[in-house]
Amino acid sequence: MRVQRAVAAVLLSLGAGCGQAAVQRGVMGNPQVVWGLHQPGDSPLSSPAVPPELSFDGEGHQDRAEAFLAGSASLWPNADHPKVVSHASRLRQEMHGSLRAGIERSGRYMEIIEREFVREGVPVELAYLPIVESSFSHEAVGRGAVGLWQFTAGTAKRYGLIVNREIDERRDPEKASRAAARLLRDLYDRFESWDLAIAAYNAGPAPIERALARNPGADFWKLADRGLLPGTTRQYVPKVLATALIASRPERFGLSDVGRSEPLRYDTVVVSQRVDVATIATLCGSSKTTVADLNPSLKAGVVPSMPSGYQVRLPEGTRERFQVQYAEWRSGQGARESVPQRSSI
Numbered sequence: 001m002r003v004q005r006a007v008a009a010v011l012l013s014l015g016a017g018c019g020q021a022a023v024q025r026g027v028m029g030n031p032q033v034v035w036g037l038h039q040p041g042d043s044p045l046s047s048p049a050v051p052p053e054l055s056f057d058g059e060g061h062q063d064r065a066e067a068f069l070a071g072s073a074s075l076w077p078n079a080d081h082p083k084v085v086s087h088a089s090r091l092r093q094e095m096h097g098s099l100r101a102g103i104e105r106s107g108r109y110m111e112i113i114e115r116e117f118v119r120e121g122v123p124v125e126l127a128y129l130p131i132v133e134s135s136f137s138h139e140a141v142g143r144g145a146v147g148l149w150q151f152t153a154g155t156a157k158r159y160g161l162i163v164n165r166e167i168d169e170r171r172d173p174e175k176a177s178r179a180a181a182r183l184l185r186d187l188y189d190r191f192e193s194w195d196l197a198i199a200a201y202n203a204g205p206a207p208i209e210r211a212l213a214r215n216p217g218a219d220f221w222k223l224a225d226r227g228l229l230p231g232t233t234r235q236y237v238p239k240v241l242a243t244a245l246i247a248s249r250p251e252r253f254g255l256s257d258v259g260r261s262e263p264l265r266y267d268t269v270v271v272s273q274r275v276d277v278a279t280i281a282t283l284c285g286s287s288k289t290t291v292a293d294l295n296p297s298l299k300a301g302v303v304p305s306m307p308s309g310y311q312v313r314l315p316e317g318t319r320e321r322f323q324v325q326y327a328e329w330r331s332g333q334g335a336r337e338s339v340p341q342r343s344s345i
Helices: 002-006 061-069 082-094 096-106 110-122 124-134 153-158 173-191 193-201 206-215 219-224 230-248 278-282 290-293 319-338
Strands: 011-014 015-022 020-026 031-034 266-271 311-313
Touching: 015 290, 082 096, 082 230, 096 230, 110 124, 110 173, 124 153, 124 193, 124 206, 124 230, 153 173, 173 206, 193 206, 193 219, 193 230, 206 219, 219 230, 266 319, 278 290, 278 319, 290 311
Parallel strands: none
Antiparallel strands: 011 015, 020 031, 266 311
């Protein structure tokens, strides 16, 4: 039901009830759907303005924190479910280190993710979902799942990612984020609820459909309370909501002085000939480590020969040098291949 993307304003079923979402026009003519953390006119990349009196800092911080989480502030009108409050408290007290690390690493990828989410009409706060999945590490490996978004090979291929002996695009932050945005939007279109879409991201659509078949029209919380969803999924959704809430403005929730990584910047070129990362680094005047870090999908550090070529990332500002050097390198390769080999006697 992708016609929903053209709607100017919608009411989305979120959290414990129906929260009204702001919908703004994003790029590509699709709406940007947010949960209310952004004020009208804010940039999608800007932080929500949490009133100081709702901070976790200072006397009575717990009461103010719970009031904020309970929806007393208009910024988060639907986070009043006790399980969200519980997870937020647990994240602060028990996962301070890992949460901080995930928020810090998120800075490297947020511009990429939010751009893809705006294009697909996915709430930009869900850009923090990789904190729960991988702590924003493209090297993360789970049970058959890989990368920021922890895709299985089957899901990755369904959404256009290459997964083979030489390439695993589940590790590619841009391509994987594009696939994640499409997947989340498809799940929302299927269940017409973001909390159920998050649940299906964790458990797969089948368990959600079975639960809804037994309780038509029920929201996530009713299905969870009745034990109709997997235990991990019952915990996953409130954890994602709490993480998104805290990560959107960590300094107001006791995570002061969090320094986010610099946004990822790079040039791109299409390489049509098999070449290794070390050679690419030499041709663009960079280091093998830097080029390898920009191209984590290259499992063996080699760009395979492909009929249509393969897009490679280069350090920002090195494209022109690479193109000149690459043309010379290809000419040299062709000359060497054309020289007949001397037979041994």
